[in-house]
Amino acid sequence: MAFTEEIGIDLGTANVLVYIKGKGIVLEEPSVVAVDEETDEILAVGQEAKEMLGRTPANIIALRPLRDGVISDYDVTERMLKYFIKKTCGSGRFFRPRIMICVPSGVTEVEKRAVREAAAQAGGKDVFLMEEPLAAAIGADIDISRPEGTFVIDIGGGTSDIAVISLGGIVASTSLKVAGDRMDEAIVKYMRKKHKLYIGERMAETLKKEIGTAFPRPEEVSYTCSGRDLVTGLPREVEVTSSEMMEALEEPLQQICEATHSVLEKTPPELAADISTGGIIITGGGALLYGIDERIKQRTGINVKIAENPMDCVAIGTGRALENIDVLQKSAINRRRRFK
Incomplete structure (x- = not known):
């Protein structure tokens, strides 16, 4: 009988985090792979490979297979995922985990398919994709199913995803490759x-x-x-x-502030009122930059707070979403019916 594990993966440009149901976050490693160009052999993955950046001989290249939130080297990404899945869950002939992976809110269908196929080739039985702002909100303990507006800014390594969420979906958003x-x-x-x-x-x-x-x-x-x-x-x-x-x-901070302002401009007035009361929440590694909350508050006039454990929010939210995938899918169907 096959054994099914449920894992959530925050496949970030800078770091990969893996969440396992019942265990929490079990892995956090840099998204870096060291490859021997002569033999095409992977020599190191994660932290060990990051230590090699800028220090390798001619035949070894330490690279980051994701750029600006999307896959830039499909083969290396697949092998990196396979390594992390094996490291966290073990391996076996009948082992096929269910995987939920986060993607930036602005990715194309082609980019989504590349992520889905890489996860499937790495050993996933069922592969689901989720937009990062939704996962970040869930990981920050926000009930996204409520008919109230929630404003989330997720500043990662490759992208900053800015979104207004209500009724379990994204109402207005933008994703910029500035992070x-x-x-x-x-x-x-x-x-x-x-x-x-x-x-x-x-x-x-x-x-x-x-x-x-x-x-x-x-x-x-x-x-x-x-x-x-x-x-x-x-x-x-x-x-x-x-x-x-x-x-x-x-310059990058100004671009993030301008993008935040543009999403607020696209937000329906009822939800804008909710945001004015509830404030803006920041997640991702960029939330750790000193004064980022005050900078955005100064630009928007809205209270801003940093999520607890901001770097873990997307991974935690991804795992929780997978645990409640049936509820989320039902919510999405109901939402589509409501707005038809």
Whole structure:
């Protein structure tokens, strides 16, 4: 007799999280794979592969098979998924788990099919897809089935998904390819221009986490950044301040604020009133950026709160949705009938 496990997967551009029914989140690893280009053999996956970024010899490439929230390398994504499923659930001849995977709200049908097929090839018995804002809301303990407007901003690694949710579905939304990765790129660009210092992705990410800021801090903080001097070609260290990081992150933050404003403009007035009362909730790794809530509150005039454990919300919501897939499907059918 076949054994069926139910697992929810947050297949993120930066990280993959796996949720198993009854166990919670059992895995959180970077979406990075190290491949030997000569033999096509996978040498490392996850954290071990991330440690290799920018440090590999010519025949080994450490890559991220997802870009901007979608699959950029189908074969590597499939193998990465297979590795994570085996690591968390074990393997066996008759083992075929039911899988729920999150996708950004703006993906095309072709991109959805690529994710579904990759999960099926990786060992999924039944594969379901769910839009990230819905999963994020469920993971943040919001009852999405109620006839009230909920505003969710999920800032991940590759995309920022912004949506108004009511009656178990998305009423107004946008998905922009401006999130954690673009913030890292903005920091790299800023360091080249301002300090004539070339830094890698990992150092940019460290700066973002340590002193990155979206809203002025009461006290300035700094971090010693190391990289390669663009003039001499030699290693050099520079002390960078949080004010400089706010300047570096201005463009991506402005784009996220503008997208938030545009979704609010498309929101029906009754739901807009609910949002004005209930506020905006932020999930995803981007929610950890200092002052992101105050920045969006300043732009919209609406109270903003950070979800508890924001990085886990999508994975938790994905798992919970799979546990109640029949209820969600029934809710979707009823919603379609209601608006016919």
